[in-house]
Amino acid sequence: MQLSGKVALVTGGRQGIGAAIVERFLLEGAKVVTCGRGARPSDMASNIDWVQADVSCSGQMELLKDHVVTHYGALDVLVNNAGVQIEKTLVDTSDDDWDVLMGANAKGVFNAVRSLLPIMASGGSIINMGSVSGNAADPGLALYNASKAFVHGLTRSVAVDHGPSVRCNAICPGWIMTAMADSAFAVAEDPAAAKQDALVRHPAGRFGTPADIANMALWLASNESQFVTGQLFTVDGGLTAASPLNPSLF
Amino acid sequence: MDAEKIFTEHLKGRVAVVTGGCGGIGQAICRRFASEGAQVIAADVAPMPEALQSSAQYFNHDVTSEQSAQDLMAFVEQQFGHLDVLVNAAGIEIEKTIEETTLDEWQRIFSINVTGTFLTSKYGVPLMRKKGAGSIINFGSYDGFIADPSLAAYCATKGAVHALTKAMACDYGKENIRVNAICPGFVATPMLESFFGDSGDIESLKQQVRDIHPLRRYGTPDDMANLVNWLAGDEARYASGALWVLDGGLTAQVQQMRL
Numbered sequence: 001m002q003l004s005g006k007v008a009l010v011t012g013g014r015q016g017i018g019a020a021i022v023e024r025f026l027l028e029g030a031k032v033v034t035c036g037r038g039a040r041p042s043d044m045a046s047n048i049d050w051v052q053a054d055v056s057c058s059g060q061m062e063l064l065k066d067h068v069v070t071h072y073g074a075l076d077v078l079v080n081n082a083g084v085q086i087e088k089t090l091v092d093t094s095d096d097d098w099d100v101l102m103g104a105n106a107k108g109v110f111n112a113v114r115s116l117l118p119i120m121a122s123g124g125s126i127i128n129m130g131s132v133s134g135n136a137a138d139p140g141l142a143l144y145n146a147s148k149a150f151v152h153g154l155t156r157s158v159a160v161d162h163g164p165s166v167r168c169n170a171i172c173p174g175w176i177m178t179a180m181a182d183s184a185f186a187v188a189e190d191p192a193a194a195k196q197d198a199l200v201r202h203p204a205g206r207f208g209t210p211a212d213i214a215n216m217a218l219w220l221a222s223n224e225s226q227f228v229t230g231q232l233f234t235v236d237g238g239l240t241a242a243s244p245l246n247p248s249l250f
Numbered sequence: 251m252d253a254e255k256i257f258t259e260h261l262k263g264r265v266a267v268v269t270g271g272c273g274g275i276g277q278a279i280c281r282r283f284a285s286e287g288a289q290v291i292a293a294d295v296a297p298m299p300e301a302l303q304s305s306a307q308y309f310n311h312d313v314t315s316e317q318s319a320q321d322l323m324a325f326v327e328q329q330f331g332h333l334d335v336l337v338n339a340a341g342i343e344i345e346k347t348i349e350e351t352t353l354d355e356w357q358r359i360f361s362i363n364v365t366g367t368f369l370t371s372k373y374g375v376p377l378m379r380k381k382g383a384g385s386i387i388n389f390g391s392y393d394g395f396i397a398d399p400s401l402a403a404y405c406a407t408k409g410a411v412h413a414l415t416k417a418m419a420c421d422y423g424k425e426n427i428r429v430n431a432i433c434p435g436f437v438a439t440p441m442l443e444s445f446f447g448d449s450g451d452i453e454s455l456k457q458q459v460r461d462i463h464p465l466r467r468y469g470t471p472d473d474m475a476n477l478v479n480w481l482a483g484d485e486a487r488y489a490s491g492a493l494w495v496l497d498g499g500l501t502a503q504v505q506q507m508r509l
Binding site: 132133136137138139140174185187188189194197198201239240241242243244245246247249 | 455
């Protein structure tokens with residue numbers, strides 16, 4: 001029970017990686033609040049505190065802060081997981097696409113940290129969701145890639161400006177098998193071949209699961225990482241340790 | 251050399267040593283330096299190609315030998331009195347995992363790729379100090395950042411060259427001796443031919459690897475010489491301690507999906 005007595009807020013905890021982090025934090029004894037744009041999902045477990053809130057809206061993040069203060073007093077762990085992906089090149093991207101994607105992935109992290117950092121307990125941990133595509137590009141994901149590079153930069157700034165009271169780190173997932181990953185592969189001329197190509201380039205021999213990312217999030221949330229701040233943690237099964245060449249070619 | 255290239259002779263009167271100067275990339279660098287007005291010494295254990303004789307002097311130089319480095323720089327001092335530019339381009343590749351690599355092979359690749367860069371620079375720096383300025387250009391590789399399969403010792407040597415580049419830049423910056431590394435990707439050279447050498451359907455493989463590059467082609471020795479030429483000259487006067495990736499965009503991406 002590594003998070004016994006801690007209060008954690010995970011944005012975008014309805015599905016995918018966010019849901020795995022919520023589930024793991026609960027198992028480790030945390031009280032978990034999560035939020036999303038929709039109403040509380042009907043199948044959500046009763047021990048999860050759901051707040052309908054959109055990270056791209058600063059007013060709603062302020063209301064979320066009030067909710068946390070009222071019900072829990074303070075916050076120990078903030079996981080900025082909410083994010084969207086739009087599969088377009090730069091020239092295909094519209095103004096609306098920009099607002100949606102940068103609103104959630106960039107402004108969303110900004111809004112959440114700005115609202116919630118003042119109510120974080122001393123020793124608190126902020127965990128942002130970056131991406132390996134914030135360091136090297138995935139094709140057809142121009143704004144997504146750029147938004148993740150923003151997250152990487154903001155992670156370091158928050159760590160520098162707001163230590164020692166809080167720590168701030170980012171996780172850079174690689175291919176994690178979620179609906180979002182399938183949408184990313186869909187930009188390929190031959191999605192099945194692209195997926196196979198990616199798979200053979202994983203030294204770990206498999207794609208990641210949301211639980212793999214939750215493992216890292218738990219460590220960063222826990223007291224095991226008390227001296228860790230301002231860093232990016234790649235969890236990609238070794239994918240980006242290798243060049244983009246497909247070893248099966250040789 | 252590109253047909254449309256305009257030479258500014260920005261290296262006029264400069265003295266440049268290129269180790270591995272008779273190899274694929276080294277020859278292109280020697281020719282470019284000569285076109286820019288430099289006095290060029292191609293330092294190599296391989297013999298001087300006839301085509302290079304109008305561009306460079308030859309010095310038989312074994313980069314693994316301290317005596318050879320001393321002899322090379324004594325020759326440069328006697329001929330020119332100082333040194334302006336040193337390009338450490340000598341290098342080899344071993345296509346093996348660590349289990350397949352013998353200790354002798356490991357020591358050989360380190361002695362050429364790493365010790366060679368160390369020794370030639372060690373005896374070149376004093377001749378740059380005499381001039382009060384200098385530019386050293388080492389050969390790293392994107393494989394010094396990320397790995398390709400079955401190139402373990404090679405990857406390790408290039409990581410070492412990257413760190414050595416920064417260390418040398420720290421130590422000699424105050425003397426206006428700049429140190430940078432270029433980090434090539436796939437360059438069409440005999441080394442690349444050897445890399446593809448024993449792999450089944452070579453033409454199809456070459457095409458597939460080529461198409462993984464955003465620019466859809468392999469680098470040429472002249473592409474490498476273009477950057478080395480810039481780093482050698484005064485336009486790069488504020489560039490030091492940096493690793494310059496030159497790979498047609500290969501490592502800017504996680505994966506090429508439009509094959």
